[in-house]
Amino acid sequence: xxxxxxxxxxxxxxxxxxxxxxxxxxxxxxxxxxxxxxxxxxxxxxxxxxxxxxxxxxxxxxxxxxxxxxxxxxxxxxxxxxxxxxxxxxxxxxxxxxxxxxxxxxxxxxxxxxxxxxxxxxxxxxxxxxxxxxxxxxxxxxxxxxxxxxxxxxxxxxxxxxxxxxxxxxxxxxxxxxxxxxxxxxxxxxxxxxxxxxxxxxxxxxxxxxxxxxxxxxxxxxxxxxxxxxxxxxxxxxxxxxxxxxxxxxxxxxxxxxxxxxxxxxxxxxxxxxxxxxxxxxxxxxxxxxxxxxxxxxxxxxxxxxx
Numbered sequence: 001x002x003x004x005x006x007x008x009x010x011x012x013x014x015x016x017x018x019x020x021x022x023x024x025x026x027x028x029x030x031x032x033x034x035x036x037x038x039x040x041x042x043x044x045x046x047x048x049x050x051x052x053x054x055x056x057x058x059x060x061x062x063x064x065x066x067x068x069x070x071x072x073x074x075x076x077x078x079x080x081x082x083x084x085x086x087x088x089x090x091x092x093x094x095x096x097x098x099x100x101x102x103x104x105x106x107x108x109x110x111x112x113x114x115x116x117x118x119x120x121x122x123x124x125x126x127x128x129x130x131x132x133x134x135x136x137x138x139x140x141x142x143x144x145x146x147x148x149x150x151x152x153x154x155x156x157x158x159x160x161x162x163x164x165x166x167x168x169x170x171x172x173x174x175x176x177x178x179x180x181x182x183x184x185x186x187x188x189x190x191x192x193x194x195x196x197x198x199x200x201x202x203x204x205x206x207x208x209x210x211x212x213x214x215x216x217x218x219x220x221x222x223x224x225x226x227x228x229x230x231x232x233x234x235x236x237x238x239x240x241x242x243x244x245x246x247x248x249x250x251x252x253x254x255x256x257x258x259x260x261x262x263x264x265x266x267x268x269x270x271x272x273x274x275x276x277x278x279x280x281x282x283x284x285x286x287x288x289x290x291x292x293x294x295x296x297x298x299x300x301x302x303x304x305x306x307x
Contacts (some may be wrong), residue, residue: 001300004031004271005273007271008035008249010200010270010275010279011035011271011274011275011278012188013031014275014278014279015278016259017278018055018056018069018278018281019053019054019055019056019107020054020056020057020058020278021036021037021038021049021052021057021058021100022035022036022037022038022058022060022274023036023038023039023040023045023048023049023057023058023060023061023069023139024036024038024039024045024060024061024269025039025040025041025042025045025060025061025062025065025217025240025266025297026039026040026041026062026219026222026238026240026241026244027061027218027238027239027240027263027266027267028032028060028240028266028267028269028291029129029267029269029270030240031032031242031271032051032060032242032269032270032271032274033243033244034129034282035055035271035274037052037084038052039244041129041130041131041217041218041219042064042065042068042115042129042130042220043114043129043131044219045059045061045065045069046065046068046069046071046072046073046159047072047211049069049072049073049076049078050072050073050078052064054076054129054279055076055077055080056076056077056078056079056278057069057073057076057077058080058081058274058277058278059078059079059095059262060081060269061080061081061085061172061266062085062087062090062194062266063080063083063085063086063087063088063090063285064087064114064116064117064118066078066079066080066285067117067118067125067285067287068114068118068295070285070286070287070292071287071292071295071296071299072299073298077281078282078285079237079257079277079278079281079282079283079284079285079286080277080283080285081269081270081273081274081276081283082173082268082269082273082283084265084268085265085266085268086265087115087270088115088175088264088265089115089149089150089172089173089174089175089203090115090116090120090149090170091117091171092148092169092173093112093116093117093120093148093149093168093169094120095119095120095123095208097148097168097300098110098120098123098148098168100177101146101166101208101243102123102146105144105146105166107142107144107275108142108144108145108166109126109140109142109145109146110124110125110126110145110146110148110150111124111125111126111128111133111136111137111145111146111147112124112125112126112127112147112148113127113129113130113133113147113148113149113153114127114128114129115149115150116149117293118238118244118287118288118292118295119291120148120149121291121295121298122209122291122294122295124295124298125294125298126298126301126302126305127246127298127299127302128164128302129217130202130203130216130217130220131151131154131216131217131219131220131301132199132306133156133157134157134160134161135155135306136302136305136306137157137161137163137165138160138161138163139306140163141142142163143163143164144163144164144166145157145163145164145165145166146166146168147165147166147167147168147182148167148168148169149167149168149169149172150167150171150172150173150174150203151167151169151171151172151173152173152174152177152178152202152203152204152206152209152301153202153203154166155167155206156202156215157202157205159206159236159268161162164250169189173203175205175306176210176238176261176262176263177201177203177204177205177237177238177261178203178204180258180260180261180262181200181201181203181205181208181236181237181257181258181261182204182205182207182208183207183208183211184304185257185258185261186198186200186204186208186211186234186236186257187210187211187253188213188233188260189236189256190211190234193232193255193307194231195230195232196230196233196234196253197211197213197214197228197230197232197233197234198211198213198214198233198234198235198236199213199214199215199216199217199221199224199225199233199234199235200212200214200215200228200235200236200237200257201214201216201217201218201226201237202215202216202217203237204236204237208222208236208278212236213226213228218237218241220242221237221244221245222234222241222244222248225245225248225249225252225254226248226249230252231251231252231253232252232253232255233253233254233255233272234254234255234256234257235254235255235256235257236257236259236264237261238262238263239249239256239258239259239261239262240256240262240263240266241256241271242254242256273304286300
């Protein structure tokens, strides 16, 4: 048996022994997606964990995703194979920033993107995903909204809803989308594939989004490939989504806008450290009970609001 096959066999044996499931984000390495029990976006994974008969959940993603899974599944052990798999976007939103904007806009609801850490989510009035942000903000009575930490998603919500969406901080962004799914790379990809439909993530800059046939979350982009018609697609997001899309639509031609749009934190999760996580039961993700309770309540309110 080769090295890869040996790791896969070890993971399958450990999953049975631990009564564990592996949940992998759309941006994970191909071999991690293949070994996962479920692949999806960040909130899909956390919700999926709530509905699986398992004692242990291995979250193959970045740390805030593992936190969300732990918050929604207090009865399960949640492991992240590499606790150093952080998120620079989430790190933009500090508690000091939240307090400063709360004081400046005391009547504006605070809407926080799920791509943030638990301590920031604790202060939120609502928590949204890139898929639910438009619907939730559109349903709020207030016209002025504080939104963090992604300025590009904030600008997209403002464009579509017509509301005054104030980004906090002013300079928060995902570096992969900001710099590697920029207008330059989008136009370059369109030149190379002039007949392709362009699907792009709302974390991309406004100039790039304006060129798209469709703007949406990773899961919405996957669905759009099947709904829009056509046989050729460009995906304007982290390159890992292309692998999943090609598996789901083998008869379509699907390309990344930029094959170098790689989230190095996502790629820190490997088959080797998944084996180590399950074998040694590390690294367990723990969220303070008071924070977890408040975030659960806010998530539930947010789910109900977008129904």
